[in-house]
Amino acid sequence: MREFKTILVTGGAGFIGSNFIRHVFRKSGYKGKAVNLDKLTYAGNLLSLTDIEKEYGGTRYFFEHVDICDKAGVMKTLKDTGADCIVHFAAESHVDRSITGPGEFIQTNLIGTFNLLEAAREFWKDRKDVLFHHISTDEVYGSLGDIGYFFEDTAYDPRSPYSASKAGSDHLVMAYHHTYGLPVTLSNCSNNYGPYHFPEKLIPLMILNCFEGKPLPVYGDGMNVRDWLYVEDHASAIWKIITDGKIGDKYNVGGENERPNLEVVNLICEIAAGENGKPKDEYKSLITYVKDRPGHDRRYAINCDKLKKELGWKQSVTFEDGLRQTVRWYLNNPEWIESVRSGEYRKWIEKNYAARD
Numbered sequence: 001m002r003e004f005k006t007i008l009v010t011g012g013a014g015f016i017g018s019n020f021i022r023h024v025f026r027k028s029g030y031k032g033k034a035v036n037l038d039k040l041t042y043a044g045n046l047l048s049l050t051d052i053e054k055e056y057g058g059t060r061y062f063f064e065h066v067d068i069c070d071k072a073g074v075m076k077t078l079k080d081t082g083a084d085c086i087v088h089f090a091a092e093s094h095v096d097r098s099i100t101g102p103g104e105f106i107q108t109n110l111i112g113t114f115n116l117l118e119a120a121r122e123f124w125k126d127r128k129d130v131l132f133h134h135i136s137t138d139e140v141y142g143s144l145g146d147i148g149y150f151f152e153d154t155a156y157d158p159r160s161p162y163s164a165s166k167a168g169s170d171h172l173v174m175a176y177h178h179t180y181g182l183p184v185t186l187s188n189c190s191n192n193y194g195p196y197h198f199p200e201k202l203i204p205l206m207i208l209n210c211f212e213g214k215p216l217p218v219y220g221d222g223m224n225v226r227d228w229l230y231v232e233d234h235a236s237a238i239w240k241i242i243t244d245g246k247i248g249d250k251y252n253v254g255g256e257n258e259r260p261n262l263e264v265v266n267l268i269c270e271i272a273a274g275e276n277g278k279p280k281d282e283y284k285s286l287i288t289y290v291k292d293r294p295g296h297d298r299r300y301a302i303n304c305d306k307l308k309k310e311l312g313w314k315q316s317v318t319f320e321d322g323l324r325q326t327v328r329w330y331l332n333n334p335e336w337i338e339s340v341r342s343g344e345y346r347k348w349i350e351k352n353y354a355a356r357d
């Protein structure tokens with residue numbers, strides 16, 4: 001098992017990054033330090049980590065306000081902290097935004113990843129006791145028909161500017177391993193859901209709209225299929241990979257919960273109604289079909305047997321249980337919701353009101 005003294009988490013103020021940092025401190029048994037390097041875009045929110053800041057801030061947890069597109073800033077953080085592991089989440093992550101404004105995606109996801117790799121190569125030189133772990137998506141594999149799964153060796157076939165930028169960053173990471181011997185691991189995961197998820201994405205948007213009696217916008221016929229991974233299970237998978245994964249390998253991470261979007265929305269309606277003491281079908285009349293997203297991939301389904309067999313990882317919750325915990329979290333955290341809906345972010349969401357995933 002690999003051990004680290006200081007883990008540099010990029011994008012730690014985002015949805016998955018903040019859940020990962022919480023997992024590292026609360027569940028993994030890790031004794032070292034974690035540095036959260038984040039630009040704090042509309043998607044980054046330090047309120048997602050107030051409990052960690054309070055308990056570990058200044059001793060084992062540190063925040064660095066840095067843009068990964070600023071190579072000198074990245075290099076300085078690496079030098080100052082002496083990090084021996086980089087877990088790279090920072091990205092522009094929303095497919096719809098990549099369609100209306102692809103430029104930011106190319107900058108952050110490609111140039112930003114390149115800067116990090118260069119900084120790691122320069123700072124670590126030929127060290128072998130270090131690791132660069134890159135977080136990516138199953139969307140790099142393209143779209144599936146009614147059958148079949150994505151495996152680690154499935155050929156890349158990205159369809160949106162977002163998935164193309166992530167595919168490019170995956171290739172860069174692997175190229176730095178093969179060309180320069182940089183110790184890397186890579187993971188491609190399916191759609192995450194859970195606490196601290198920004199309400200532009202399908203599940204939190206639907207939960208909040210149920211609570212507020214607003215329309216539940218569903219793209220197309222609602223039959224696009226996604227696999228849903230509980231974010232805490234994703235965090236435990238990343239921990240397994242960075243500590244025990246084979247250097248130079250990639251691992252798929254999935255929830256093995258394949259559902260059409262419409263089924264997900266119906267289930268949210270039922271759980272939200274139950275949690276609010278309403279009749280089971282109370283919120284279903286809010287479902288509204290909206291024009292499909294351009295190039296909307298029909299089905300993603302991921303095979304994660306490699307991670308399960310080789311590293312002994314498994315999911316901890318069923319989709320229904322994970323969704324119930326998520327609905328309860330949104331009910332119990334109105335301050336966090338208000339904070340992410342304010343300012344820039346709020347303006348954007350009001351202008352672009354449709355189903356997201």
Ligand SMILES: NC(=O)c1ccc[n+]([C@@H]2O[C@H](COP(=O)([O-])OP(=O)(O)OC[C@H]3O[C@@H](n4cnc5c(N)ncnc54)[C@H](O)[C@@H]3O)[C@@H](O)[C@H]2O)c1
Pocket residue numbers: 010011012013014015016017037038039040041042043044045066067068069088089090091092093094108112135136137138166189190191192193198
């Ligand atoms: N959310 C999912 O379902 C999902 C699925 C597959 C893969 N992923 C990947 O996981 C990673 C994290 O996703 P997420 O959903 O937590 O994203 P997110 O949008 O919630 O968070 C992204 C974080 O990165 C930060 N960031 C953005 N640009 C930056 C820059 N230039 N410099 C420094 N920080 C910057 C933001 O401030 C934010 O805190 C991404 O790489 C994404 O591609 C996400």
